Amino acid sequence: MNTFPNVLGIAALFALVLLPTLLGLARERRIDRELREAERERGDAPPETADAAQPITATRRPHLRSWARI
Numbered sequence: 001m002n003t004f005p006n007v008l009g010i011a012a013l014f015a016l017v018l019l020p021t022l023l024g025l026a027r028e029r030r031i032d033r034e035l036r037e038a039e040r041e042r043g044d045a046p047p048e049t050a051d052a053a054q055p056i057t058a059t060r061r062p063h064l065r066s067w068a069r070i
Helices: 003-044
Strands: none
């Protein structure tokens, strides 16, 4: 007599645990699709010119001596 409510309760808990995973997978697939579309659109664009902005590279600072180094 209690078998059906027990099975229903376990199924509900199982669905509750899987819900965040399924939502995350759907979100990842959407992001991947958007990135593929953006890459396709970028491939059709003309190549960048030499006047385009160059990335800024960080300069290395000299390492300061700490108390741990002798």
